[in-house]
Amino acid sequence: MIQLKNVSYTYRKGFGLANIDLKINDGEFVFLIGPTGSGKTTLLSLMHMEIFPESGKVTIGDFDSDTIKKRKIPALRRSIGLISQSYHLLDDRNLFENVALPLHVIGHNQNDISEAVEEALDEVGLSGFEDHYPQELSGGEQQRACLARALIKNPKIILADEPTGNLDPVTSFDLVKLLEEINSEEGTTVFMASHNYSLIKSRNHRIVEIHDGKLRSA
Amino acid sequence: MNKFLFLLSEGLKNLWRHKLTVFTAVFSVFLSLSTIGVLFIAEQNTHKLIEYMRSKYKIEVFFKDSITNDQASQYLQEIRKIPGVYSTTLITKDEALKVYRSQFGDDLTEFLEYNPLPVSCVVNIKRQYDGMIKINPIIERIKEIEGVDTVNHQGRLISRIETFYEQGLLGLSGIAFAIILVTVMIISNTIKLTIYSKKDLIKALKMIGATHTFIRMPFILEGVFQAVIGAALASALLYGAVVGANELLSQLTVFTINVQWMFLSWLFLIAVIISLFGSSRAISRFIK
Structure with a gap:
């Protein structure tokens, strides 16, 4: 479960989030819609505990923002699959190595890793691309590779920050469908931020709107 | 274990991934350790030189006329207890006469009808004395002994040599410290x-x-890998240079460069410590 209770956060320049209350149940698929600069990334950063609220509390599963110790943050992040607009794939590693990275962090052995990478790449439709380097892939393929990297550790939650921002409409639609499949088949909670209303309006999921750092409907 | 193997392989792969920066760091370590190695070899051989010179230091102690050989032997025991003194050699009145005869050909007892030469002794300084030997306090202590009449020594020369040696060691240590500091900065x-x-x-x-x-x-x-590679290259260079130089010296002089090769393991240790310090310093600035 993801819960934000009366959360506020202000950047030095003044803007941020104000009095956010939001609850996302386990297995739910929720869209966060709002224009550029409305606070979508800030909200996701708070959930990923890259930043901490000035007031209020963020709860992600067993982790609370006001009590979590610094050394426990990696454990929280291992339970979350994060995908973003900029893919954060490593250029000097092939797809296999990129996708395998989270399992190395956890400490899996090589055999398990090979099997899991194949499975994850197959799930996102990138089987056979193991030896390709990120720069050899299209934007959609790179985003799917990011999704494979997020999925490989079987996260309970996927946080997607404008994952379709750099993709064409067809590829964007395919990615949303893929996230929906993961949500329905694995029961993974998905919270996806987007400014593309036309992409999400026809999907049958809860939509939360953010504007100037405030939620309009939740 | 899986994590450790992965991190180890990542460390090794990074050497290839960051070829250019690795080359710079390895070259810096190589240059620094080679210089430190040369300084160390120089220090070891300077040490031999100072030991040789100390073996030539001589303090001659003349006892009063009234002092007998037996009394002089007791004073010698006192002299041996003075810090920095290595050995004492008693020269009896008869031995002094023999020396006089061998050097000047005359027999003093023939026309004086007694032996006027006093009992004396030669004092040798410790060769392997830590740091600088201060000759004046030794001479003062000898002079304080009751039966001692006069003390002949090369005090000024010895003091100069010892001061030069001490300053040289201090200079070498300073240079080595500066090089280590620069290497830490470069690696960092x-x-x-x-x-x-x-x-x-x-x-x-x-x-x-x-x-x-x-x-x-x-x-x-x-x-650490960069440091070990740099240290290995520096060791190979130093070993080759010493062997080559000794080969050349053997044809020209009897002097050879002596090296305790164990010091190469110290070079590796220094390299690893430098790299750990340098890399930790760099990382702590970025990953907090």
Whole structure:
């Protein structure tokens, strides 16, 4: 479960989030819609505990923002699959190595890793691309590779920050469908931020709107 | 174990991934350790030189006319207790006469009808004395002994040699310390550059839940590998240079360069310590 209770956060320049209350149940698929600069990334950063609220509390599963110790943050992040607009794939590693990275962090052995990478790449439709380097892939393929990297550790939650921002409409639609499949088949909670209303309006999921750092409907 | 193997392989792979910066760091370590090695070899051989010179230091102690050989022997025991004194050799009145005869050909007792030469002794200084030998306090202590009449010594020369030796050692240590400091800075800055160029990797690792230790370890291992390679190259150069120089010297002089090769293991240790310090310093600035 993801819960934000009366959360506020202000950047030095003044803007941020104000009095956010939001609850996302386990297995739910929720869209966060709002224009550029409305606070979508800030909200996701708070959930990923890259930043901490000035007031209020963020709860992600067993982790609370006001009590979590610094050394426990990696454990929280291992339970979350994060995908973003900029893919954060490593250029000097092939797809296999990129996708395998989270399992190395956890400490899996090589055999398990090979099997899991194949499975994850197959799930996102990138089987056979193991030896390709990120720069050899299209934007959609790179985003799917990011999704494979997020999925490989079987996260309970996927946080997607404008994952379709750099993709064409067809590829964007395919990615949303893929996230929906993961949500329905694995029961993974998905919270996806987007400014593309036309992409999400026809999907049958809860939509939360953010504007100037405030939620309009939740 | 799986994590450790992965981090180890990452450290090794990073050597190839960051070829240019690695080359800079390895070359810096190589140059620094080679210089430190040369200084160490110089120090070891200077040490031999100072030991040789100390073996030539001689203090001659003349006892009063009234002092007998037996009394002089007791005074010699007192002299041997003075710090810095290695040995004493008693020269009896008869032995002094023999020396006089051999050097001047005359027999003093023939026309004086007694032996006027006093009992004396030669005092040798310790060769392997830690630091500088201060000759004046030794001479003062000898002079304080009751039966001593006069003390002949090369005090000024010895003091000059010892001061020069001490200043030389201090200078070498200073240079070595400066080189180590510069190497730490170079390694630290090289790793900083590497880390800066790997911001994406660090961001990705943080994103997927890597601990700080996991993120830091490949950079630290990379630094250690660089240091070990640099130390190996420096060791090979120093070994080759000493063997080559001795080969050449054997044809020209009897002097050879002596090296305790165990010091090469110290070079490796210094390199690893420098790299650990340098890389930790660099990483702590970026990964907090």
